[in-house]
Amino acid sequence: MAEAIISLTKVNKYYGHGGGRQQVLHDVTLTINHGDFISIVGTSGSGKTTLLNIVGGLDRRYDGSCTVDGKLVEKLDDKRLARLRNETLGFVFQSFNLMEHLTCWENVALSAFFQGSNIPSGQVYKRAVEVLERFGLHDKIHSHPANLSGGQKQRVAIARALYNKPKILLCDEPTGNLDSKTGDDVIELFKSLNREDGITLLVITHEERVSRATDRSIQLEDGRIVSENTSAAPVK
Amino acid sequence: MNFHNVIKLVRKNIRRNSKQLLVASIGIVIGLWAFSLFLSFGLGITNVVEGEIFPWDKIEVIPPATNLETSRSRAPESGDEACDENDFYIDGQPNGTVDQDLALKFHKRRFLDDDVVQLIRRRPEVRTAYPKMKFTFPAVAEGGQEELHLSSPLRTEIFADGIEPHTLKQCDEAATNEDLERPREIRQCDVYHPFKFKDYSQDEDLELGFCEKHGDCDKYVFCNLEEAATLWVFPLNKPDAGPRRESFHKRCYHAVPVLVSTYLLELWNGSIAPAHGYPKLSKSTLSTFLGLSFETYLGLSMFSSKAQTVPPITRRFQLVGISRKAIPLGVTAPLSYAARFNDYFATRDEAGDVLDKEREKSETYSSIVVRVNSKKQITSFLAFVKKLGFTQEDTNAETVGLVILFITGILVFISFVIVIIAAINIANTYFMIISERRREIGIMRAIGANRGDVRAIFLAEAALLGFLDGALGLVLGWLTARFVDWVIWNVVPEFPFKPETAFHFPMWLVLSTVIFGVAFCVLGALFPAYKAAKIEPSEALLPQ
Numbered sequence A: 001m002a003e004a005i006i007s008l009t010k011v012n013k014y015y016g017h018g019g020g021r022q023q024v025l026h027d028v029t030l031t032i033n034h035g036d037f038i039s040i041v042g043t044s045g046s047g048k049t050t051l052l053n054i055v056g057g058l059d060r061r062y063d064g065s066c067t068v069d070g071k072l073v074e075k076l077d078d079k080r081l082a083r084l085r086n087e088t089l090g091f092v093f094q095s096f097n098l099m100e101h102l103t104c105w106e107n108v109a110l111s112a113f114f115q116g117s118n119i120p121s122g123q124v125y126k127r128a129v130e131v132l133e134r135f136g137l138h139d140k141i142h143s144h145p146a147n148l149s150g151g152q153k154q155r156v157a158i159a160r161a162l163y164n165k166p167k168i169l170l171c172d173e174p175t176g177n178l179d180s181k182t183g184d185d186v187i188e189l190f191k192s193l194n195r196e197d198g199i200t201l202l203v204i205t206h207e208e209r210v211s212r213a214t215d216r217s218i219q220l221e222d223g224r225i226v227s228e229n230t231s232a233a234p235v236k
Numbered sequence B: 001m002n003f004h005n006v007i008k009l010v011r012k013n014i015r016r017n018s019k020q021l022l023v024a025s026i027g028i029v030i031g032l033w034a035f036s037l038f039l040s041f042g043l044g045i046t047n048v049v050e051g052e053i054f055p056w057d058k059i060e061v062i063p064p065a066t067n068l069e070t071s072r073s074r075a076p077e078s079g080d081e082a083c084d085e086n087d088f089y090i091d092g093q094p095n096g097t098v099d100q101d102l103a104l105k106f107h108k109r110r111f112l113d114d115d116v117v118q119l120i121r122r123r124p125e126v127r128t129a130y131p132k133m134k135f136t137f138p139a140v141a142e143g144g145q146e147e148l149h150l151s152s153p154l155r156t157e158i159f160a161d162g163i164e165p166h167t168l169k170q171c172d173e174a175a176t177n178e179d180l181e182r183p184r185e186i187r188q189c190d191v192y193h194p195f196k197f198k199d200y201s202q203d204e205d206l207e208l209g210f211c212e213k214h215g216d217c218d219k220y221v222f223c224n225l226e227e228a229a230t231l232w233v234f235p236l237n238k239p240d241a242g243p244r245r246e247s248f249h250k251r252c253y254h255a256v257p258v259l260v261s262t263y264l265l266e267l268w269n270g271s272i273a274p275a276h277g278y279p280k281l282s283k284s285t286l287s288t289f290l291g292l293s294f295e296t297y298l299g300l301s302m303f304s305s306k307a308q309t310v311p312p313i314t315r316r317f318q319l320v321g322i323s324r325k326a327i328p329l330g331v332t333a334p335l336s337y338a339a340r341f342n343d344y345f346a347t348r349d350e351a352g353d354v355l356d357k358e359r360e361k362s363e364t365y366s367s368i369v370v371r372v373n374s375k376k377q378i379t380s381f382l383a384f385v386k387k388l389g390f391t392q393e394d395t396n397a398e399t400v401g402l403v404i405l406f407i408t409g410i411l412v413f414i415s416f417v418i419v420i421i422a423a424i425n426i427a428n429t430y431f432m433i434i435s436e437r438r439r440e441i442g443i444m445r446a447i448g449a450n451r452g453d454v455r456a457i458f459l460a461e462a463a464l465l466g467f468l469d470g471a472l473g474l475v476l477g478w479l480t481a482r483f484v485d486w487v488i489w490n491v492v493p494e495f496p497f498k499p500e501t502a503f504h505f506p507m508w509l510v511l512s513t514v515i516f517g518v519a520f521c522v523l524g525a526l527f528p529a530y531k532a533a534k535i536e537p538s539e540a541l542l543p544q
Ligand SMILES: Nc1ncnc2c1ncn2[C@@H]1O[C@H](COP(=O)(O)OP(=O)(O)O)[C@@H](O)[C@H]1O
Pocket: A015, A016, A024, A042, A043, A044, A045, A046, A047, A048, A049, A050, A051, B539, B542
């Protein structure tokens, strides 16, 4: 029996105050196990990003309870939450979100910067290069993001997310800005990360080919989970 | 976060926004430029004033004003309680051993004499103390026509006093040559070779030959042409021998060696010489001035026709040195000359004896010049002086010091206002930068930065900026100071006490300029940085 790494219980999320108050998530209850490869699908504005932000500890203003890697997110203080994001979670965004003024390896190594302990800079560089090489970016180590293609940028972003060997990778429309060929490459990459490294993946998408590649697909509609499909692929 | 990495990141951030930050920094740089310039100017001027014009450690002890009317026989009764025993502890004796002798002596008089000099010298605050005796009669000096190539001789009323020759540094040939190479402020010789500052009447051999005119005598010896003049052959401190008066008519004699003050020298170079077209006294012309001699009519005045009771006498005065110890406006002779001259001009009774109340003119000092060890001790020393019943010659040094302090204070305040306004500008710029980097803040938070990290990055950035601004302001201030010094030396006409440099940059000024730069930039960035740290990561990451 696989154990839960993420579990949400009756999570409600509102935006705005008073008359403008809008409920974006309605009683979302969800459990994700170690090693799951899950997609969240839904129309634009259905609350997917909101849900991911809550799981990722980027937004603590919600009702209900959210546990990530055994920690109650709403109970963690700012420092512990930052540590959770740094050590346990990795983020990949649709728009890559690289720092344009830093080189690729510096972007990748940025999470070392916020680690609690002081790691020798030689070691930091080595690890950054190691991750970049794994994604075929050995010749881009000292390039700036502006000189990279979209697929390369997203691979740098994934390398950055994986720098600290996270247990969970949270991806918000990672293929949204990529053509289908590079998109497929990224999906293959996710698959291998899931199979070979045992990383739990939570991928937001509205592309069917992405959701088809995952083990389980959760459909969100107006902030409610309306269905969960387990794909044909066998669950380990 | 590791310091090295923070600096690296922050440097890149500054470079990225270099244009905005440069504009925002202008105010800080200008403010700190003004701060370092004004403050160093204030310090530099204070140095000149305290070092040369009104030395801070110099206190001139004078008798109380009432002494002028009080004769020695009726010394004020209050003197008995003016001092307590503690003022008469003997050096090196266990606490409580009182020098009864001195204590007794003191209680009897309120004139400045050798006992008082001793008392003062024993005080722990005192570094040196030496007595002075003023000439108590008018005098007019005339001369310099040939030496200074003038159309007519200089003729001026002079003030004069006397000091003990042993309190001066009289240099030999080597020391003189070396000393003349030094800048004015650090010259050490008071009397230059080949001259001597001494009482020539104490020489064993007074036979210098007969003469008709000055040229008949040896070098540095002059002919006494005045018929009626009398001379004092023996000093007063040989009681059995004199004072004895003798006519030295048409005999060679040593001139009275005199010193002028560095102050007078400055005044000459800065005001008198330029105004009257006289040559200035510089390193190269100093030798012309040294040895310059002039006839001095003792007992004559250009201002008052009040006749002295005794006929005036003419003496040759010869300039032998330039000293900080000399009277500021006038000439300073060996003290024994002053004593003899004062005695000569003192009012006498029918029997020819000096009146009682006039005796102090030649037997007691007009002031005692004291140099204290440190500024802090001035107060306690002045308290002692007051207890002795004496007062301090007012030099206006305190007033001048206060004025300088006040002006410097205002200028420094202005520079602070500039810096504070500039800090507001920095704050504005950082608000802009933070909204520009909003997304980056979100990324950093997602990667694992906590609020403190975000704040620290912005504050570190501001601190580095402030450091650069402070250093730049300081360098600009220093360069401006050098430029102003250059202008003072090369463009501005001579003025008294024209300093080598009008600025002083002590280490604490250098450090505080940079520290203020850091402090004000951090202050400016403080509020923006807190605001940046407060942004929720999910909101920071929203697409704009
Ligand atoms: N910061 C915000 N303030 C107010 N409303 C928001 C905010 N973020 C999202 N919303 C609203 O919440 C709903 C869900 O948004 P989101 O989670 O981004 O949907 P999705 O990612 O599925 O497109 C939308 O109606 C959106 O307008």
